[in-house]
Amino acid sequence: MSLSRRTILKSVSGVLALALPSAVLAKWPQTAFESKNVEAVLKNLYSESEAIESSDITIKVPAIAENGRFVPVEIETTLAKVESISIISEINPVPLLGEFKFADNVLPWIKTRVKISKTGNVIVMVKTNNQLYTARKQITVNLSGCV
Amino acid sequence: MARIRTRILSRIKGDVTTVKALVKHPMTGTHFIKEITFEHQGKVIMSANWGMGISSNPYFSFKFKGGNKGEPVKLSWKDNKDHTGEIVKNIK
Incomplete structure (x- = not known):
């Protein structure tokens, strides 16, 4: 992963984490369960x-x-x-x-x-x-x- | 739907708080809890994704540092039919 993409992902997830802590942390991995x-x-x-x-x-x-x-x-x-x-x-x-x-x-x-x-x-x-x-x-x- | 009973007990010893949780839920292949989350002081400290392979009436325990007597620990869960439940109990 390139540094810039990483930085973007990090900042995006940071914003989401503030808004929806449980939803983000507990994102259900459907394909893994299937x-x-x-x-x-x-x-x-x-x-x-x-x-x-x-x-x-x-x-x-x-x-x-x-x-x-x-x-x-x-x-x-x-x-x-x-x-x-x-x-x-x-x-x-x-x-x-x-x-x-x-x-x-x-x-x-x-x-x-x-x-x-x-x-x-x-x-x-x-x-x-x-x-x-x-x-x-x-x-x-x-x-x-x-x- | 019938009220689903959820129980949580958090007990501190030294600087470690042990959380024990029990949710009355069938946990079958067609009806199971998908997400369970624990919060302390408004911060998610433990979250789990479950499938049908967790036993019926799930029991789950974990330990964390930084808790104090009287502080609330909140458990919330959601199943695959979008039923939800939550309970808040203070650390003993």
Whole structure:
């Protein structure tokens, strides 16, 4: 991206952010949610950014989920300047589960519950101010999340 | 539509405020929350885009610095049928 375009985008988003904070920050990425596989999700969310595998991302999930409709997920990272975290289930028909955007005073930690349709990997993407990182963890699902 | 119950609890320990939120919502493939936003002192501190893959009656927790007892934290959400909800509760 050229510097001038960047500057324009920055100033435009700055103006919009003042007028419509929540609408801008939470712009729903429709094509990413409509993507049917992990590659398409990543391309839609992060365009061509290369993700670095990171051991500084901790994904806490049960090794065996009794009920795939309610799988607790806790994500923490020691990476600095985290801007967003996305949770993806590679096996779900709609792989993108959620995208979470952090202000700079929010700690890089989240906890939620997700649906996992069957045994497979949960993939976490962490975007910092200058790099995309990733980690994954396998979950065995006994009762399908029916998603 | 029936009133959807939304709950939020923010508790401070040291300089870290932990926010826990629970929204009563079906979260099916045809009816799900798309956007959820948290504001502290009028500033958006956390916003999330969700799909149908978040469990029904979504639970979400995060932590932030810079809060003080008595200050309001506001949660607002919007689903794919343009239903909305919000709740404001002070930090305990």
